[in-house]
Amino acid sequence: MPYRAVMAAVGDELLRGIVREDNASWLAAELFKLGWQLEVIEVLPDCEEALLDFLRRWMGKVDLVFVSGGLGSTPDDKTRTAIAHYLGTPLVLCDDLFDQIVLRHPEEMRYYLESVRASQGAVPQGAEPVFNPIGTALGMCFSRDTTTVIVLPGIPWEFRAMAEEFLKQFPRGDRxxxxxxxxxxxxxxxxxxxxxxxxxxxxxxxxxxxxxxxxxxxxxxxxxxxxxxxxxxxxxxxxCLPPGVFSLPQAVIEEAASKGFMIASAESCTGGMVGEVITEIPGSSQAFLGSAVCYSNESKENVLGVSREILERDGAVSRPCALSMAIGARKIYKARLAVAITGIAGPEGGSREKPVGTVWFGVSGLGEDKAVERHFSGDRQTIRRLATATALELFWRRLKGA
Structure with missing residues (x-):
């Protein structure tokens, strides 16, 4: 039987759509890699009874319960007291761990930290405190009825940093x-x-x-x-991307780095999205020089060297412009390969000849310079994401063939 887990994400802001819940999807992916089975993800309001009901339903039925959120210092943060009520024990201060958090911050922050010590530095008696290496709220961990419960802050970077320490200790499932x-x-x-x-x-x-x-x-x-x-x-x-490679940005960087090629991009309608997803990859500096975001015609001309004649005769969304942008990016960055994007993401700006969703891509270096046209459908953000993915594919295929 696989190891089984459930998760509760706590917060009224999640249910109102003010904040997007990302911790559950991240945790699900990490547990899946370990061969665990995450059976349920629930989003709960800032309400003690909701969390208590969740715990009562799952204790003794799964190996692990993860809870994120509700550990702040404001009145709506009720996770800490809900756990104390579940265990039937009072909250106790963990001064030694909270002192480490205080000392990590500059003097001007310490007055504020002392003001929240009574809440963020406390855990229910009988629960193990969990040190927060990034934020200020301690987490907690306890076991009951064959189930381990791990309670962590909901801020994504804090949740992940603390959860990763637990994941290292989990046994691998049989799946x-x-x-x-x-x-x-x-x-x-x-x-x-x-x-x-x-x-x-x-x-x-x-x-x-x-x-x-x-x-x-x-x-x-x-x-x-x-x-x-x-x-x-x-x-x-x-x-297929190579084994162990799970995204196009990762594939692009690994392919370029393995061959010693430096790459760059020029972006108009995507506004830097190609550069963003590439630089999310650790080690991207080994192969990526930068992305020139040239949204206006003036910037295309002044930064990338696109001629005024091309812009006036063919327009910014055209084969000649995309090709000239790619050539210009390769030159200014001194890159072996550059890809450029220029298009109409909408909702306005389209015409009969160039409807919304028309995007031109230029590729320069490591072979014949060329431009390709694509027509995408969807809203503005969908078109931008599709254009970004297409640019990454053009990078990857040209690098593979080099």
Whole structure:
């Protein structure tokens, strides 16, 4: 049997859509890698009874309960007292750990920290305090009825830093999984291509579509999953990202770095999204020089060297402009390869000749310079995300072929 877990994310702000809940999806992915089964994710209000009900329903039925949020110092933060009521014990100060937090901050912050010591430095008696290496609120951990409960702050970077320490200690489950990212395919095309492999199998299959790619997740016994992964990769061929690579930005950086190539980009309608997703990858400085965000015609001309003649004759969303932007980015960054993006993300700005969703991409370096046109549908943000993914694919395919 796999190890089983559930999670509660606490906060009225989550239920009102003021703040997006990201901790649960992150934790689910990390537990999945370990072979655990996250069975339930619930979003709860800042209400003691809601959390108490959650705990009563799951204690003794799963191996692990994660709770995030509600550990702040304001009256609406009720997780700490709810846990104390569940355990039937008073809150006690953990001065030694909270002193470490206070000393980590400059003098001007310490007066504020002392004012919240009574709340953020307290845990219920009988629970183990959990040190917060980034923020100010202590977490807590306790076990009851064969279930371990871990309670952490809801701020994502604090939650992850503290949860990672626990994840290192968890045993690996008996369920193995593999992820295969297929670039440039639609979900139905991939399902049809590998349909014969899915018949009569006990393994679990998940198809996760994303802009310009599909991730296939296979779960089951290790030897069976590894055999299926080889067969899928053989069928799909060169459109799979390498084993162990789970995103196009990661693939681009690893491919460029392995060959010693430095790359750059020029962006108009995406406004820096290509540079953002690439620089999220640790070690991206090994291969990425920068992205020139040139939104206006003047910046395209003054920064990238796009001629006024091109802008007046062909327009900013055109083959000549995209190609000139890519060439200009490669020159100003002294890069071996550059990709440029210019398009109409909408909702205004389109015409009969160039409707909203028209995007041109320029590629310069490591072979023939070229420009390609794509037509996307959706709202503004969807078009920008699709354009970003397409630019990354152009990077990756050109780098692979170099």
């Amino acid at each position: 193995y999984s593999a992820q295969i990212v297929v670039v440039g395919w639609f979900e139905m095309d991939l399902k049809e291509k590998i349909a014969e492999l899915l018949v009569g199998r006990e393994e679990g299959f998940s198809f996760l579509p994303a802009p310009n790619s599909v991730t296939l997740v296979i779960s089951g016994k290790r030897e069976d999953v590894e055999d299926l992964e080889k067969k899928v990769r053989s069928l799909v061929g060169e459109d």
